[in-house]
Amino acid sequence: MARYMCMDTLKFLLFDVHQTQELLSYERFADYDLDSMNIILDSAKTWADQDFYPFYREMDDQPAYFKNGKVHSHHILDKIFKGAGEKGWIGSYFDYDDGGNQMPHSLANAANHILESANNHIPGYLGLTSGAAHLIATFGTQDLKKKFIPNMIAGKWGGTMALTEPQSGSSLSDIITSAKLAEEGYYLIKGQKIFISGGDHQGVENFVHLTLARIQGAPAGTKGISLFVVPKHRLNEDESMSYNDVCAVADFQKMGQRGYSTVHLVYGEQNDCHGYLVGEPNKGLQYMFQMMNGARIDVGMTAASTATAAYYHSLQYAKERPQGRKIQNTGKKDSSVGQTLIINHPDVRRMLLFQKSIVEASLSLLLECSKLSDITICEEGENKENSHLLLELLTPVAKTYPSEMGRIAINNGLQILGGYGYCMDFPLQQYLRDIRIMSIYEGTTGIQSLDLLGRKIPANNGKALQLLFKNMLKTINLAKELKSLSPYADELSKKINEIQKALEYLAPYALQGDYENYLADATIFMEMTSNIIIGHQWLKMAVSAQSALNNGKNTFDVLFYESKIQTMKFYFKYELPKTKACLETLLHSDKLTMVDEEKEIIF
Ligand SMILES: Cc1cc2nc3c(=O)[nH]c(=O)nc-3n(C[C@H](O)[C@H](O)[C@H](O)COP(=O)(O)OP(=O)(O)OC[C@H]3O[C@@H](n4cnc5c(N)ncnc54)[C@H](O)[C@@H]3O)c2cc1C
Numbered sequence: 001m002a003r004y005m006c007m008d009t010l011k012f013l014l015f016d017v018h019q020t021q022e023l024l025s026y027e028r029f030a031d032y033d034l035d036s037m038n039i040i041l042d043s044a045k046t047w048a049d050q051d052f053y054p055f056y057r058e059m060d061d062q063p064a065y066f067k068n069g070k071v072h073s074h075h076i077l078d079k080i081f082k083g084a085g086e087k088g089w090i091g092s093y094f095d096y097d098d099g100g101n102q103m104p105h106s107l108a109n110a111a112n113h114i115l116e117s118a119n120n121h122i123p124g125y126l127g128l129t130s131g132a133a134h135l136i137a138t139f140g141t142q143d144l145k146k147k148f149i150p151n152m153i154a155g156k157w158g159g160t161m162a163l164t165e166p167q168s169g170s171s172l173s174d175i176i177t178s179a180k181l182a183e184e185g186y187y188l189i190k191g192q193k194i195f196i197s198g199g200d201h202q203g204v205e206n207f208v209h210l211t212l213a214r215i216q217g218a219p220a221g222t223k224g225i226s227l228f229v230v231p232k233h234r235l236n237e238d239e240s241m242s243y244n245d246v247c248a249v250a251d252f253q254k255m256g257q258r259g260y261s262t263v264h265l266v267y268g269e270q271n272d273c274h275g276y277l278v279g280e281p282n283k284g285l286q287y288m289f290q291m292m293n294g295a296r297i298d299v300g301m302t303a304a305s306t307a308t309a310a311y312y313h314s315l316q317y318a319k320e321r322p323q324g325r326k327i328q329n330t331g332k333k334d335s336s337v338g339q340t341l342i343i344n345h346p347d348v349r350r351m352l353l354f355q356k357s358i359v360e361a362s363l364s365l366l367l368e369c370s371k372l373s374d375i376t377i378c379e380e381g382e383n384k385e386n387s388h389l390l391l392e393l394l395t396p397v398a399k400t401y402p403s404e405m406g407r408i409a410i411n412n413g414l415q416i417l418g419g420y421g422y423c424m425d426f427p428l429q430q431y432l433r434d435i436r437i438m439s440i441y442e443g444t445t446g447i448q449s450l451d452l453l454g455r456k457i458p459a460n461n462g463k464a465l466q467l468l469f470k471n472m473l474k475t476i477n478l479a480k481e482l483k484s485l486s487p488y489a490d491e492l493s494k495k496i497n498e499i500q501k502a503l504e505y506l507a508p509y510a511l512q513g514d515y516e517n518y519l520a521d522a523t524i525f526m527e528m529t530s531n532i533i534i535g536h537q538w539l540k541m542a543v544s545a546q547s548a549l550n551n552g553k554n555t556f557d558v559l560f561y562e563s564k565i566q567t568m569k570f571y572f573k574y575e576l577p578k579t580k581a582c583l584e585t586l587l588h589s590d591k592l593t594m595v596d597e598e599k600e601i602i603f
Contacts, residue, residue, distance in 0.1 A: 001049060001053060001054075002312070002313060002316060003312045003316065004053060004117045004118055004308070004309040004312055004313075005113065005114060005117035005118070005305065005308050005309065005312065006308075006312070007041070007042075007045060007114075008556055008560060009360055009363075010041065010110055010113060010114070010363070011038075011041070011555075012541075012544070012545075012555075012556060012560070012564070013360075013363060013364050013367050013541070014037075014106065014107075014110055014367060015034075016544040016545075016548065016555070017364060017367075017540055017541055017544045018106070018364070018367050018368055018371050020037075020104070020106045020107070020110075020367070020371060021034055021037070023104050023106060023371065023374050023375075023378070026374075026378040027378075028102055028377065028378050029102065029103075029104055029374075029378075031102070032103070032104065032107070037107055040103070040107060040111060041107075041110060041111055041114065043087075044111035044112075044114045044115060045114050047083065047087070047115070048114045048115050048117070048118035048119070049118070051076060051079060051080060051083065052080075052115055052118035052119035052122055053118040053119055055074060055076045055119060055122075055259075056118065056119040056120075056121070056427070056430075057427060057430065058074065058259075059073075059074045059076075059119065059121040059122075059258065059259025059260075060121075060258050060259060060430050060433075060434075062074055062259075063253065063254075063258030063259060064201065064251050064258065064259060064260070064261035064262075065251055065253075066248065066249075066250050066251040069247065069248075070200065070202070070248070071199070071200035071201050071202075071248050071251045071261045071263055072201070072202055073201040073202065073203065073259060073260075073261050074121075074259050076122070077122070077125065077201055077202070077203030078202065078203045080122055080125070080126070080203065081125070081126075081155040081156075081158070081203045081204050082155055083155070084126050084155045085153065085154040085155025085156065086155070088100075088101050088153075089126060090126055090129050090130050090133065090152065090153045090154075090155060091130065091133065091149075091152075091153035092108045092130075093105050093108045093130075093134075094133070094134060094137055094153070095137070098137040098145065098149060099149060099150060099153050100153070104370075104374045105370045105371075105373045105374050105377075106367060106370040106371050106373075106374055108370075109297065109301060109366065109367065109370040110367060110370070112127070112298070112301055112305075113301055113304070113305050113308075113363060113366075116301055116302050116304075116305030116306065117305040117306070117308050117309045118309070120257065120302050120305060120306045120309075120434055120435075121257055121258070121259035121260045121434075122259070122260075123298075123302070124197055124198060124257075124260050124298070124302065125158060125197075125198040125201075125203070125260065127294075127295070127298045128158070128159050128160055128161055128197060128198050128295075129152055129153075129155075129157075129158050129159035129198075130153075130159070131159065131161060131291040131294050131295055131298075132152065132159025132160060132161060132208055132209075132210045132291065133148065133149050133152040133153055133159055133208075134290070134291070134294070135210055135227075135278065135287065135288070135290055135291045136148050136149055136208075136210075136229060136278065137149055138287075138290060139227070139278050139279040139287045139290075140229070140278050140279075144229055144276055144278065147235055148208055148229060148231070151205075151206070152208060155204070156204060156205050156206070157204055157205060157206040157207065157208055157231075158198055158201070158203070158204040158206075158207050158208070159198075159207070159208045159209075159210065160196050160197065160198055160199050160207060160208070160209045160210065161196075161197070161210055161288075161291055161292075161295065162193040162196050162199070162209045162210060162211040162212065162230070162265065163175070163193070163212050163288065164193060164194055164195045164196070165177060165191065165192060165193060165194060166192070166194055170443070170444060170446075170447050172212065172222060172225065172285060173220075173221040173222045173225075175212055175213070175214060175225055176191060176214065177189065177190065177191025177192070177193065177211065177212070177213040177214065177267065178190050178191055178213060178214055178215075178216060179213040179214065179215045179216070179226060179228060179275055179277075180215075180216050181215070181216075182274075186274040186275065186276055187213075187215070187228060187274070187275040187276070187277060188268060188271060188272070188273060188274070188275070189211065189213055189228060189230055189246070189267045189268050189273045189274070189275040190267055190268035190271070190273065191213065191267050191268070192264065192265060192266050192267065193209075193211065193264075193265045193267070194252075194264050194265075195252060195262055195263075195264075195441070196209070196262070196263045196264075196265050197260060197261070197262055197263075197441070198260065198261060198263075199248055199261065199262070199263030199264075199265055200232075200247075200248035200251070200261060200263045200265075201261050205233075206231055206232055206233045206241070207231065207232040208229060208230075208231050208232075209229075209230045209231070209232070209246065209265065210227065210228075210229060210230075210278075210288070210291065211227070211228045211229075211230045211267070211275060212225050212226070212227060212228075212284050212285065212288060213225070213226060213228055213275065213284075214226070215281050215282070218281065218282055219282065222285050223282060224282055225282065225284040225285045226277060226278075226281045226282055226283070226284040227277070227278040227279065227283070227284030227285075227287045227288055228275035228276060228277055228278065228284075229275065229276045229278060230244070230246055230267065230273065230274070230275045230276075231244050231246075232244055232246055232247070234274055244272070244273055244274055245267070245268055245269060245270050245271075245272040245273035245274075246265060246266070246267045246268070246273050247265070247266060247269075248263045248264065248265060249264050249265070249266050250263070250264040251263055251264075252264070254437070255433050255436060256430070256432075256433035256434040256435070256436050256437055257434050257437055292442065292443075293392075293395055295442050296395050296396070296398070296399040296442050296443065296448075297366060297369055297370070297373075297395065297398055297399070298442075299399050299403065299438050299441065299442045300362070300365075300366050300369075300398040300399045300400075300401070300402045300403065300438075301363075301366050301402075302438060303362070303402035303403040303406040303407075303435055303438040303439075304359055304362035304363045304366060304402040304406060305363075306406060306410070306431055306434055306435045306438075307355065307358060307359045307362070307402065307405075307406030307407075307409045307410050307413075307431070307435060308359040308363070309427075309431060310355070310409070310410040310413040310414075310427075310428060310431035310432075310435075311352075311355040311356060311359050311409065311413060313413065313426075313427055313428060313431075314351075314352065314355065314412075314413035314414070314416040314417060314421075314428065315343075315352055317342075317416060317417050317420075318341070318342050318343040318348055318352060318416050319341060319343050320341070321341060321342045321418075322338075322339035322340065322341055322342070323339060323340075323341075323342050323418075324339060324340065324342070324345065325337055325338075325339060325340055326340050326344055326345075327345075327346070342416070348416055350574070351412040351413070351415060351416055352416070353566075353567060353570040353574075354409065354412050354570075354574065354575075355409040355410075355412055355413055356563075356567050356570075357538070357567050357570050357571040357574075357575060358402075358405045358406060358408070358409040358534075359402075359406065359409060360541070360564075360567065361534045361537040361538050361541070361571070362398075362401060362402035362405070362406060362534070364537040364540070364541060365394065365397070365398050365401070365402075365533065365534065365537050366398050366402070368394070368537070369391055369394050369395065369398045372387045372388075372390055372391040372394070373391055375387040376388045376391060386467055389459065389460060389463055389464040389467060390464055390467045390468060390471075392456055392459070392464060393452070393456045393457070393459075393464035393465065393467075393468060394468075394533070395456075396443075396448040396449070396451045396452040396456065396526070397448075397452065397526070397529065397530045397533055399442060399443070399448055400439065400445050400448045400449070400526055400530060401530040401533070401534060402438070403435070403438035403439035403445070404439050404445055404527075405530075405534075406435050406438070407432070407435045407436060407438075407439070410428065410431045410432045410435055411432060413428055413431070414428040414429065414431075414432055445523060445526070446522075446523055448526065449522035449523040449525065449526035450519055450522050452522065452525070452526055452529065453506075453518070453519060453522040453525045453526070454515070454518075454519050454522065457503070458510065465499070465503075468533075469496055471536075472492065472496060472536050473493075473496075475489075475492075475536060475539050475540050475543060476489040476492055476493055476539070477489075478543045479492075479539050479542065479543050482543060482546045482547065482550070484546065485539070485542055485543065485546055485565075488539055488542065488568065488569070488572050489539065491535075491572055491576065492532075492535055492536060492539055492576075495532040495535060495576065495579060496532075498528065498532070498579055498580070498583050499528070499529055499532060501583060501587070502525060502528065502583055502586045502587070505586065505587050506518050506525075506586070516594060516595075517591065517594070520591070520593055520594060521585065521586055521593075524582050524585050524586055525582075525586060527582050528579045528582035528583060528586065531575060531576060531578060531579050531582070532576070532579055534571070534575075535571060535572065535575075535576045538567070538568040538571045538572070539568065541564045541567075541568060542564060542565050542568035544564075545561040545562070545564040545565050546561075546565060548561050549561050549562070
């Protein structure tokens, strides 16, 4: 079987770089230890090898489709949901009281990286079921919890996140799906949702759609949105099930992730679709953010993992493909100088190092976010607030960077295969098609960038950014102590100044209420800031690797640690300098994209 991820890198990031084992001192995780964490990761790898990776190409060749009122997807899903239920995978991080295993998010997300790298078409089905059940666990009544959670975490019922409507994608304030209170206490739901991932398939008996809708008479905009549990089949008083008047009417045919169904749902055609309110009316979007934030980390992880698998495929190819001669031997075409493997060409090595630098640091950032999420759950007071603020700041970056840069990484991987990369017989084209969606769903890159610059940076008077800078300075000081890393520490300190310069220039616009000018280039700000945040992840990895080498630590071999330091150097030479171009654009006084809606558009 081809290699699709690296267990050593995953464990290095978890236990050396992010010291995830520190979480074990919290009472919540008292039932876990280092051994059990390793066993869980190893068993995820076995599961991925058996049931995920072998079906990756097939799920693309045999995509989900709609026929006779039903969505059909690959048969492996039946086994996956059953296996996930038996392994306790779907509720792994839930409280024991809600039927979960109180697993640290750090561990669950690390295991998810293994599954996503093996086959990115499958884990979303499970992740959405987890997210939907967790939303009910957090905000639902005891009755809702009892009715829905056990079957969801047993893998019998699937969960979805139903937000998008034809006229309401990025802007959820325009949702029109309606909810009318019935005398019996439930709501009658009417409307339609499009692009609903995992919204129907044969792998489970029932679906639980966590649906945003507007109660009749509710205020306009986001303040009038409520959250409902809307099952496909409802449970009657006598425990029998009946059809709940919500059905799939189509499955969207897509360029990638073709094995992951994407469904058009219609609610209440016969005015008999029952929805059960979660929490209070008009607070739906607020509740839904719990699921959306988790899903943003999940999408970042899917992107990082998809690009990781592509990296290992192109690496393998580069080690096997003879072509051309080494630069110093060019021209000596006689038989005395044979072809060299393409991995020996500097340009191919550059593309490989580029991929490695993107995928490993993306994974590192996602594991840092996972640890922050665990700390937020376990801590109290200021520690809780600080980890929450930092997580909020990093979430749009952790979603966007792997999605955008992972795509470019895969594109480089495809280039390494030359003409074969473009052919359907090789998987690189599939990885490239699969990752394309990740900068679109769960909030496009444009929307994530507005969130970063418009909400997360100004929140609490910029406290989250100060916390980030504090963490960066801590790493910078550690790197300075390790002499060989000192120049890179200096380089990263300069980058903090670049973020500050950009904000000094932009902030006055926001203070004057000129948000159009403040946010017009939010995506360029995202590009610059995420590049720097990834530079920080690389310096952290280099500090861990250099310390291990200095201390003679031999968890991994010397070459492994040296490769981390070399990739950090690569990132600092080839990628980090690109922030200067972003800064120049951000500080430029020409306003070329601003709109005067009265005037004709010049295009
Ligand atoms: C395969 C797939 C799976 C999906 N799964 C789900 C799911 O499970 N549940 C669900 O509810 N939805 C799902 N979606 C929907 C997805 O979240 C939306 O497609 C996405 O949020 C964008 O909305 P839209 O397609 O309407 O594009 P639009 O909102 O019309 O955006 C079009 C373009 O305009 C830009 N834009 C829009 N508004 C602004 C703004 N204010 N400022 C700057 N730029 C802006 C966007 O960045 C984008 O580039 C899925 C979509 C797909 C394709």
